[in-house]
Amino acid sequence: MPTSPLDILPVEILALVCDYVELSHRPSLLSFALASKRCHSVAKRLFFHTIRFSPNNPSELELDVDECIRILERNASVSHVRTLLVTGPLWGHYYSTRALISANDGDNRTWSFGLPVSLSDISALIPTHSDRPPENDTLTDAAWQPLVRLVQLLPGLGDVLYANRHRVPPCLLQALLQYRPRCRLHVFSFRLHSLRFPETDPDELAPVTAPCLYSIWMWYCGVDGFDDGHSEPEPNYHAEAIDSMVRGLAPNLKEVHLFLQPGGAYEMDNNPLPPRPPWKGFTNVGADSTCMPAHLKSLELGLDFHSPISLEKEVADRWAANNLSSLRALRLRRFVKPEALGSHLQAKNFPYLTTLLFTCAEDQEQAYYDDVKHLIHGLPQLTSLEIISWPPNLSLAAALPRRLRELWLWTRDTLEHSLNETAILELAACCPHVETLALKIRRSRGSATEVALYKALGRFAKLRRLVLTLDVSPVPWFPIAPSHEQGDQFGTRALAFDTAIDPSFDESDRQHLTTGLYPYRNGHIRDAFINTAVDETLARAIFRTICAVKASVYGPSAALALDRMLIEPVGALSFPHRNPAKPSLDLRPYEVALGRRWLLERDIRDDARGVIRARDVDKKFRLQWVSYVFEEYRGYCREMTYMAIFRRLWPERPGVSTNWYDDWHSWPLDETA
Structure with missing residues (x-):
């Protein structure tokens, strides 16, 4: 067999090639490893970089560890392992936007070898607070002994990522301290149940004071100092506990991620x-415990279930009492109140910040948004910015640092405003180095106005990854005249209301709905169907439109740089001013059938960059709906008023049509735009 041309390269060059291929296209690393024995010997360090376990019972864990050790020893790769990942049985069942746009999907085996993983990928996929950890661990400390044996055999182990629902096993923690003192521990299921007891549980205290503790993710419930996650509200001391850790008990703690679910501070009889x-x-x-304050690199104050919780001034003051000057990443997923923004959230307090997530409080004066822009503008080191609930009619472009590489701009759902072509072009001009972009734009049945928005996205010269949220929500209603006769269940009897008639509406479209959505019309349901209908043809057309502009303005290489786009329609059930329960029940099947989330990826090969692969991300979820709703309630769906509107758009084709939920196509983009 002839020698591979790669064999003439020095080992150091081959190692660099491996690293590049692993970052750019992991599947190609397998092809590289098969090129020759020499290539395989260089690449295998990445194949065995990460070991993942998802233990369900003691006997299974012991068998998995034994098999793992045999494979490592057979391939002389014991020294190649750098990361030990311990997850739970629910691993891999979640698909986040950020993970889809930047990471590969995992599998569901109880254990496996794998390539390097990032902390952000894991935090996006682990179960949230809704899957409460068990109060009593079913896996005893002795059951985790096989992992202890494995830790002793891995001299290069650098990180243990613990994302299991059981608390960190004391024996595993002790093994890290004794055999791998330089290893970092990342706990994605951090919890402290004994805070309200007179004595702290020693097994819960051990990770708190362990010098190997590097990062924690903690989900907890409660406001006003109480936790209502139990049968009766109980005192909640999580905030005080984390403060104590940061101020001295956990000196090597570098990352804190806190997710709060709100609860009411009331007794069973609703008394305060x-x-x-x-x-x-x-x-x-x-x-002998050290009392050195932690120098945090990352702080996240988040929410569970995206609950409407504000970041109060007291919370900002409490965190400001710590030294946050070392922060590289600050993520505020709670609505930042003006008082909190004006007190300690100042750019001068974060000289090294490179990543910022900021959630705006709603319905604020202009001065509030000016302060937000002032904060952003004062962070010259910023390379990644995510803004949540920003008013779409206010320009943010002038405040953005020119060195920005990532921009996730989630504009508020404002009925009268949305990002227009001018706003997008302004962002492109002020952010010439953005490679990852997330925006929400409004659909209008593929009209010239909508196409102009896609073309404006092509003005981002360095764009490589795009998350495009398509707003398909209906138009709002408006008052027309006082009326004493017409009203509804919401108490709006002082005024009569109506909705706009689009020029494209025919006589049938102008008819008001009789399904509890008055004063909306048949045409508004028609538009919602058309705008929600996103098939592969439309997804590819949007991708081509953006790339065509990039090619014409910046050259073919700029167009080929856009290698991943995630597109998702949202808002089909968001009828303004109406109770969402009724339309959600009746329109939900249509939203699931039509509103598909597409991931488009460009082939990584240099000689096949023109090949675009499209994947229906939620296909598995939709098929479950097919079996549960579409099939069991097929007659119910056909009898609804909305089915007649659906069939006006996509008539049955005798001898061709099968299931109505697959018998449709997207509306084409306006080719004259």
């Missing part, structure tokens, strides 16, 4: 609870 007793602090802390 008495004041919460003060926390006694951590007990059983050894005298």
